[in-house]
Amino acid sequence: MSSDELLDDKWLKKLDRQSQVILDRVVFNRKTFGEVFDKQTLLRLGKLISDKIIDQVDFPISTGKEANIFRGRTPENELVAIKIYRTSTMTFKHIASYIEGDPRFAYGYKNRRDIIEEWAKKEFKNLDLLHRTKVRAPAPLKRLHNILIMEYIGDENKAAPMLKDVLLSNPQKVFDEIMTFITKMYKVKLVHADLSAFNILMFQHKPYIIDVGQAVLLEHPSSLEFLKRDIHNIVHYFKKYGIKSNERAIFDTLMKNKK
Numbered sequence: 001m002s003s004d005e006l007l008d009d010k011w012l013k014k015l016d017r018q019s020q021v022i023l024d025r026v027v028f029n030r031k032t033f034g035e036v037f038d039k040q041t042l043l044r045l046g047k048l049i050s051d052k053i054i055d056q057v058d059f060p061i062s063t064g065k066e067a068n069i070f071r072g073r074t075p076e077n078e079l080v081a082i083k084i085y086r087t088s089t090m091t092f093k094h095i096a097s098y099i100e101g102d103p104r105f106a107y108g109y110k111n112r113r114d115i116i117e118e119w120a121k122k123e124f125k126n127l128d129l130l131h132r133t134k135v136r137a138p139a140p141l142k143r144l145h146n147i148l149i150m151e152y153i154g155d156e157n158k159a160a161p162m163l164k165d166v167l168l169s170n171p172q173k174v175f176d177e178i179m180t181f182i183t184k185m186y187k188v189k190l191v192h193a194d195l196s197a198f199n200i201l202m203f204q205h206k207p208y209i210i211d212v213g214q215a216v217l218l219e220h221p222s223s224l225e226f227l228k229r230d231i232h233n234i235v236h237y238f239k240k241y242g243i244k245s246n247e248r249a250i251f252d253t254l255m256k257n258k259k
Contacts, residue, residue: 036068036086044144053142053149057082061159066119066213071152071159079152081138081159083123085116087146117145123213124148126190130209133188135181137209153203153210160203163237164196171241174207178234179250181209186227186254189218193226196233227251 037045048054058071061081072082120143127140127150138151153160168174178200185192192199193214201208216223228251235245 036084038087041084041087041146044147048142048144048147048149054080054082064211066116071154072149079154079156080141081150081152083120083148083150085120085146085148087113087116113146119213120146120148122215123211126212126215129188129190130185130212133184133190135184135209136177136206137212153201153208160201160208162198163200163202163207164198166202168202168241169205171238172243174202174205175234175238175241175243175245178207181207182227182230182234183254183257185215186218187257191216191218191220191223191227192230193223195230197237227254 045054045057049056052075054072055075055077056073058073061069061071063069067083067085070082070084072080074080124140124143127137130137131139138153140148140150142149163174178195182192182195192209192212193216194211195209199209199211201210216226218224220226228247231247231250235247235250238245
């Protein structure tokens, strides 16, 4: 164990209390709880508490294929989202294809934990790039190994819902804004690579792009295929609102405006 993972008795006791609170609140069986909160992850949560990055973990927001997201609070009582990539059950065979070919990252992963931590690092960097590009997305706050702390999208009552679960009052405006986000990302040579109504949150009638761990640079050999798929997913989804768009025309326009 590295020195930065050592916790004093005070924080160990606090972490133990938090672990029990999570176990009581989360609608998991004990086996699943153990898969998410293994010993190393609990120690890392303790370090985040010790460093006053977070003060507590409230309850789960969502469960995905690779990670679980919880609502948390900072010592200043501000809400944050805590994304924990599962180190014991995450199937990472497919995610290597999104990392390999990206010049921002070192390769030669030795084990499951290496590639999971690289994936968490990748999502942090992609969120930071989106934030600097003024694409609406959760601001990344801190990453520690397989734990990502980011801006919470929602209010005290509930987290923002996915686009797929919302009936839009002005679908054309939302569609246009999402297409603007795709364009902005493309201009900084980034492609989401998994954009859909499942990876967009709606809060106060505005879309927020999420789940960008798999987002790739244009240098990635499959970037343009991913871009076509992103455009298709959004165009297809908004057909239910009567919005008709030419996928090929959208893609060709992006190619013409390529720097």
